[in-house]
Amino acid sequence: MKILCCEWASGGGAWWDDLEFDPTNTFVDQGHRMIVAVGSDFLNNGFEVEVFRDSRFESEMFLSAFDPGITQSTTGLSIVPVDDSVSFDLRLVRAASTADLLMVVAPETGGRLLACSHWLKLFRSKCVFPTGEFLVVASSKTATAQRLSKRFPKNRYYDGLLFDANSSDTTWPPEFPTPAVLKLDDGAGSEGMVVVDDWRDVTRPSQGLWRIESRVPGVSVSFAAIANGIGFQLLEPLYQVLASDPPYHYLASRYPVTDDHYRRARTLAAAALESIGNTQGYVG
Numbered sequence: 155m156k157i158l159c160c161e162w163a164s165g166g167g168a169w170w171d172d173l174e175f176d177p178t179n180t181f182v183d184q185g186h187r188m189i190v191a192v193g194s195d196f197l198n199n200g201f202e203v204e205v206f207r208d209s210r211f212e213s214e215m216f217l218s219a220f221d222p223g224i225t226q227s228t229t230g231l232s233i234v235p236v237d238d239s240v241s242f243d244l245r246l247v248r249a250a251s252t253a254d255l256l257m258v259v260a261p262e263t264g265g266r267l268l269a270c271s272h273w274l275k276l277f278r279s280k281c282v283f284p285t286g287e288f289l290v291v292a293s294s295k296t297a298t299a300q301r302l303s304k305r306f307p308k309n310r311y312y313d314g315l316l317f318d319a320n321s322s323d324t325t326w327p328p329e330f331p332t333p334a335v336l337k338l339d340d341g342a343g344s345e346g347m348v349v350v351d352d353w354r355d356v357t358r359p360s361q362g363l364w365r366i367e368s369r370v371p372g373v374s375v376s377f378a379a380i381a382n383g384i385g386f387q388l389l390e391p392l393y394q395v396l397a398s399d400p401p402y403h404y405l406a407s408r409y410p411v412t413d414d415h416y417r418r419a420r421t422l423a424a425a426a427l428e429s430i431g432n433t434q435g436y437v438g
Contacts, residue, residue, distance in 0.1 A: 159205045162259065162261060170243070197224070206246075250280065282434055315330050334369055377389070381427070386437070
C-alpha cells in the first residue's frame with residue numbers, strides 16, 4: 155500500500171505562495187521534521203512512502219532527518235523533488251491519483267489546508283488528514299467559537315466580532331469593548347495577534363478577515379487528537395510557553411500539565427472536537 159506524504163512548507167508549497175525558500179527557516183524545519191516523522195512511521199510499518207521535497211531543499215539535508223540508514227535508495231521510499239515546472243496543485247492531484255492514502259500537512263493560514271482539501275476532493279476517501287465540514291469550521295476562529303457557544307451558551311467568552319478588512323463598509327474603530335484581542339480569523343494560535351487596550355492606538359488591518367474577542371487571562375494548554383471518522387483519541391496535553399509581552403508569540407511547550415489544568419483542558423478539548431464534528435487524522 156502506498157501513501158503520499160506532502161508537507162506544505164518543505165514539500166513545494168512555497169512555489170504556490172511565490173516565496174523565497176530557506177530550509178533553515180523555523181517554519182520549514184518544523185514542517186520537514188513533522189512529515190519525516192510521519193513518513194518514517196508508515197515506512198517502518200510496511201507502507202510504500204512517497205514524500206514531496208521542494209527542489210530547492212538539498213537532497214542530503216532533507217534525508218538527514220530520517221532515521222539513520224534511510225537513504226534515497228531505501229526500499230519503499232520515494233523522495234519526489236518539486237519544482238515550478240508544474241503548478242503545485244496539479245502536481246499534488248497527479249500524485250494522489252496513484253496513491254492509496256494521502257497525508258497532507260499544511261497551515262490553515264491563508265486557506266492553504268482548505269485549498270489542498272479542495273484540490274483533492276475527488277480522492278476524499280483516501281485522505282488521512284482532516285477534510286470536509288470539519289476543516290471548514292476548524293479553519294475559522296469565528297466558526298469554531300460559534301459551535302462552542304452552542305455547546306456552552308452561558309460562556310460569554312465565545313462572543314466576538316468578525317471584521318472584514320477587505321470591505322470599505324466596515325466601521326473602524328470597531329464597536330467592541332476593551333481589553334480585546336484582534337487576530338487573523340484563519341491564523342494559527344497567536345499569529346498576527348494584536349492586544350488592544352485602546353482602539354485609537356491600533357491601525358486598521360488592510361486586508362483579510364479578523365476575529366475580535368475579549369482578552370481573557372489564563373493558562374495556555376494545547377491538546378491534540380487522533381480521529382478515525384467516528385470518534386477521536388485525545389493525546390497528552392502540553393503547556394504553551396508564550397512570550398511575556400504582546401503579542402505573546404509561541405516559544406516552546408512544557409510537560410506535564412498539572413491535574414487541575416489537565417481536567418479542565420481535556421473537557422474543553424473534547425467539547426471542541428465534538429462540537430465541530432467527525433473527521434479523520436491528526437488535529438490539534
